[in-house]
Amino acid sequence: MQPKGVLIIGQETRSGDRDEIRAVNPSTGEALEPTYHGGGGAEVDQACQLALEAFDHFRETGLESRASFLEAIASEIEAIGDALIERAMAETGLPRARLEGERGRTCNQLRLFAAVVRAGEWLDLRHDPALPERDPLPRADLRQRHIALGPVAVFGASNFPLAFSVAGGDTASALAAGCPVVVKGHSAHIGTSELVGAAIQRAVAKCNLPQGVFSLLFGTGAEIGAMLVADPRIKAVGFTGSRRGGQALMSIAQQRPEPIPVYAEMSSINPVFLLPEALQARGAAIADGFVGSLNLGAGQFCTNPGLLFGVKGESLDAFLAASGNALQATAAQTMLTPDIHGAYQAGVAALTDHPKVREVARGPAGEGTCQCQPALFTVDAADFLADASLQAEVFGAAALVVQCRDVDEMTRVAGQLEGQLTATLQMDDGDLAAARTLLPVLERTVGRILANGWPTGVEVCHAMVHGGPFPATSDARTTSVGSAAIRRFLRPVCYQNLPAELLPEPVRDGNPLGVTRLVDGQREG
Amino acid sequence: MQPKGVLIIGQETRSGDRDEIRAVNPSTGEALEPTYHGGGGAEVDQACQLALEAFDHFRETGLESRASFLEAIASEIEAIGDALIERAMAETGLPRARLEGERGRTCNQLRLFAAVVRAGEWLDLRHDPALPERDPLPRADLRQRHIALGPVAVFGASNFPLAFSVAGGDTASALAAGCPVVVKGHSAHIGTSELVGAAIQRAVAKCNLPQGVFSLLFGTGAEIGAMLVADPRIKAVGFTGSRRGGQALMSIAQQRPEPIPVYAEMSSINPVFLLPEALQARGAAIADGFVGSLNLGAGQFCTNPGLLFGVKGESLDAFLAASGNALQATAAQTMLTPDIHGAYQAGVAALTDHPKVREVARGPAGEGTCQCQPALFTVDAADFLADASLQAEVFGAAALVVQCRDVDEMTRVAGQLEGQLTATLQMDDGDLAAARTLLPVLERTVGRILANGWPTGVEVCHAMVHGGPFPATSDARTTSVGSAAIRRFLRPVCYQNLPAELLPEPVRDGNPLGVTRLVDGQREG
Structure with a gap:
């Protein structure tokens, strides 16, 4: 399995028509095949439109099918086999053991989020039943769940070609939340990115999900990323990289007619x-x-x-x-x-x-x-x-x-x-x-x-916080590593006195998903 | 009990030296006594400095003492008696029944947050115990809790002189999270604001809390609010008001050397x-x-x-x-x-x-x-x-x-x-x-x-969402009414391999607070 030099837009692949991009082996200076051409406005528009069209379906997938999709991505990445490791070694100069470990972390991370999806705590279900006899005013029936924010733009990081890139923590947590993802891949490991992107594309197809759940764009310079963050169909951004890069994205996101959250992990001297x-x-x-x-x-x-x-x-x-x-x-x-x-x-x-x-x-x-x-x-x-x-x-x-x-x-x-x-x-x-x-x-x-330890080596688990006050990140209220990262891509919605037939499944009577709920302020399950 | 025409800074009161402010009875056009003088940079500086000095102590108050403080505020507000209602009627033109109901809602809201503090779910305790034998790499002991963001600036809203003002939802939820609060009171009900502020001031003293836990500033125009949001000691902002006002605060907050979250509830036609x-x-x-x-x-x-x-x-x-x-x-x-x-x-x-x-x-x-x-x-x-x-x-x-x-x-x-x-x-x-x-x-x-209902009448409960995408609010991921509002003022911190003697009480072995925890991904308690 070798990269073909293409962008991935839903179930299609295509070449862009902008500047050439070739990965470089940093230890030899050799430019690697194939040659890519960056995408532009047409590719951003198509990926965002497909993502929007996929959104309402994908965000309502059941816990089991969403979890299976994350696991399918992990399996497809593993199925690429050694070709992925060799391509990543050539593009990054990182040693085999490190990249094999990072692949394991990436796939474990996808499976961790599958478990998080199944457990369903992320829905944060709440029900305050009606109190029709309450004096002086009755209380309506009020139910809350969390839903996905919308399509998310994810920027691949240079320094983790697998674990913080195309199928890395931001993508895994956004998909787990029910958000379609459009990745802007990092040009430094473009072939690795394409191989992983194609694995996600196959998982989308095998799980019969709408094609717009995932796209992967490439482009030189900051233009394509800026277009992506400015697109009104994108509702949140995940980024790991430099302070300058993160602040540029924050600024674009804040100046949109509808500002959106940016989760940028930027700069830390620990x-x-x-x-x-x-x-x-x-x-x-x-x-x-x-x-x-x-x-x-x-x-x-x-x-x-x-x-x-x-x-x-x-x-x-x-x-x-x-x-x-x-x-x-x-x-x-x-x-x-x-x-x-x-x-x-x-x-x-x-x-x-x-x-x-x-x-x-x-x-x-x-x-x-x-x-x-x-x-x-x-x-x-x-x-x-x-x-x-x-x-x-x-x-x-x-x-x-x-x-x-x-x-x-x-x-x-x-x-x-x-x-x-x-x-x-x-x-x-x-x-x-x-x-x-x-x-x-x-x-x-x-x-x-x-x-009495050292900060390198970030465990992917439930208690991890990979975050912190600015400029370490753009939003200290979250973490970009660990299971709590799913919360970044969710928002609450309340349903008041909706007829039973209209209620979304998670908030129906009898708790059909069987997940924990706060009922009248008391924790159940 | 009548308003004295003062600003409240910690346990002190003082008059500002800026423009005169007098409330006006909107149904008669009559200007009401007393005359206030707005504060400026000196008052902002003093309030923020006291808030910062109070922060580390206040955020570590135990669940019971934090909850008791919120209840003490409610009692002090009730103890003002009819003077509060009469002043609010004169300043707002709202009828007695409405204001009495709003006072009840305000005090119930404080007591709801007291219950939320005691339940301790807001700590979101997580523990992934060490796995020293794990292959290929051992896992460190990792514990997570949430802590308060820091001092919070709250802007009183014109349309709820009690429930969204000095001791309203933003103040209650920020105090519940462990954040000292500096309120910029609304000039339209300045006397009502002072009466309520003095009640909070008394509760701070009775509960033996550091005086900087609460201050109340007044000022004409946008200047004092802008200074407050720009102050580096302020770490979050709560605002209910116009779209223009909210966006102005968002802009100031984003342009600080350290950007901070703004929770602005702005504009909705429902x-x-x-x-x-x-x-x-x-x-x-x-x-x-x-x-x-x-x-x-x-x-x-x-x-x-x-x-x-x-x-x-x-x-x-x-x-x-x-x-x-x-x-x-x-x-x-x-x-x-x-x-x-x-x-x-x-x-x-x-x-x-x-x-x-x-x-x-x-x-x-x-x-x-x-x-x-x-x-x-x-x-x-x-x-x-x-x-x-x-x-x-x-x-x-x-x-x-x-x-x-x-x-x-x-x-x-x-x-x-x-x-x-x-x-x-x-x-x-x-x-x-x-x-x-x-x-x-x-x-x-x-x-x-x-x-089949009407949107007016927002229940203060657990399942409520008073929020929504921009421009309804600046941050759709939260609610400004209901118990989930506490989350706006919290951020996670992770402790890795800390000696037992150094661990903060909530994350110590044996779960001394007895609140729910996620242990190795499993929900306990």
């Missing part, structure tokens, strides 16, 4: 707090763990630990030395694209040239194109606070250690941070008081707080 | 579909019900039925005649403010002068100032569709009946409507097929669908 007792007792081990997390996947994770805080002194000096040694013992890795590599080099150069920032160590330079040479820097807390640009994300394996006078200063600086996906405490028993002081500050600032 | 069988069988009774709902509170409700659809013919002609007769038999009522009355008259004049719109009837003109003379108009469906201005809300007792060729055209026009709070079906058994065709269109367009 502060790590090296508390004094832990740093003193096991600084070398923490340094090893840190460098392992920093360099994982060449640092190309949203949760990469890019900022550390420690109290000035011997323990921190030893930590820096140990981290520097560990960094020098790493191997350089290929970054995802020449653009990402260029941005990484520019970000590292800005830190290198910064008058207040000192370089601690660089990793080996590596050979070939797009090699990430890891970098570790340090700065004083006062200088860090004085220059907001030091909070900018450097996407890749680069980190900045902020040296504080004491834990009080560490806590004060923590209170000045922008919103983050994660914060990590490296702590021992003797650090509990300091950790208690930091905790409320971190709760106000981040989506996930870890102790 | 379409009513007069289906053929029902119209033929009981058109006169429907006309009576319609005019009763249209003229309730001089039409000054968000859910006022301002738009009706019927199929051209004898039944619709009879309905128009009956409605006209009923309208002429009404009594004119005083509108809330001279501004609202002026806008109503301008809206009615625009319909009167519209070349395609025909006047069906006017109610009696009334005597005195600010009298609402109800008005009923009709227009052909094609002309309605051709002029988007005919979808603009005329706040007050004015309605437009759209005459359609058949049910198909009615459905097509329904599909062109902007987002609405409600849609109503007047239907008999023979109308079921037509209603089934309309239902999905209405689900996509509105927050609440009623059969």
